[in-house]
Amino acid sequence: MRILLVEDDPLLGDGLTIGLRQAGFTVDWLQDGKAADQALQTEHVDLLVLDLGLPGLGGMEVLRRARSRGSALPILVLTARDATGDKIAGLDAGADDYLVKPIDLDELSARIRALLRRSAGRSAPVLTVGPVTLDPAAHRVTLNGQAVELAGREFALLQLLLENAGRVLTRSQLEQSLYGWQDEPESNALEVHIHHLRKKLGSDLIRTLRGVGYSIPK
Template identity: 50%
Template sequence: MQVLLVEDDALLGEGIVCALKQAGFTVNWIDTGRYALSSIKAEPPDIVLLDLGLPDMDGLSVLKAIKALALPIQILILTARDGIEYKVAGLDGGADDYLTKPFAREELLARLRVLERRLTDASTAEISIGDVCLYTDKHRATLAGNELSLSRREYMLLKALMESAGIIQTKERLESQLYSWGEQIASNAIEVHIHNLRKKLSGSFIKTVRGVGYQVDKP
């Protein structure tokens, strides 16, 4: 899942980015509302974490502009505004969830997992396809009940493919799911990760659609 963080507090932003990356999310960070809207139009993320107290625009105005784009994006408001009127305005304005500062890292990650499940129509944190089970709340995977030893990128790639089972994922889309802006990406990075995953899974679990991308069959 690709997350866009819109937050102008540098210390808090760094902490959120670090926590999300450790939890297997790909996160990009922007500190102004106008830049966030331009970015969303150019490359829509899956989830937006939106601060209301931005330096150039009120967060509720940013929320309204995002909703006007009619994109399948989940929006979680993060703000120090804890008055009920702000929560009502945010939720009525189209936000999917609302979390007041300060908040615990664990609660933020739990709420993000709920938003993930809404995007993928999953009812639980467990995704099972054949003998492969992915536990998104524990950041782990098993094959026929046996623990799989996966690198962070391998886990993120497997998660991206299993969450979109039945849908072909292009190399470019997978890169955006695994790497944040500015990260160095080797030209064959996805192919290397796919190769490594196939050695740990059954050979036919991840299918190559020549000239298009990769796919895991829908259960």
């Protein structure tokens, strides 16, 4: 899942980017509100982690503009503003969650997973289709109850397909969630990941609709 992190503190932003990537997320990091507002109008992201005290354009205005455009993007405010009034203002402006600094990375990751789960219309934290089960929190995949080792992007790709079981996802949709702005995937990278998943989890798990995309049947 692709996260846009907007945080102007270079040390915190760098640490969060590294930590969230280690947790399995694709992360793009911006440090000012104007750039964030522009990115939200032109780029696909699955969730926004937003500081409020930003240069250029304040985080509250970024939030209000996103909601005024009708965006249903999950937005988690991450800020040092801990007054009850600030929390109420942020939530009433459209934030889905509000977390006060300093933060625990494990808690942040858990809140992100919960927001993504709710935005996808799921209640169960574990994904299961047929003999395959994926636990995002434990970063664990099993096939018929036996653990299967997957590389980072293989896991992320499988999660995307399982979350959208029964739907066909195009190459563009998959690549937009799997790769950030700094990544330059090779032209056949997606096919290689699909091949590895089929080899590890069974050739019938993922279906190819030629010229359209990939899907996992329900």
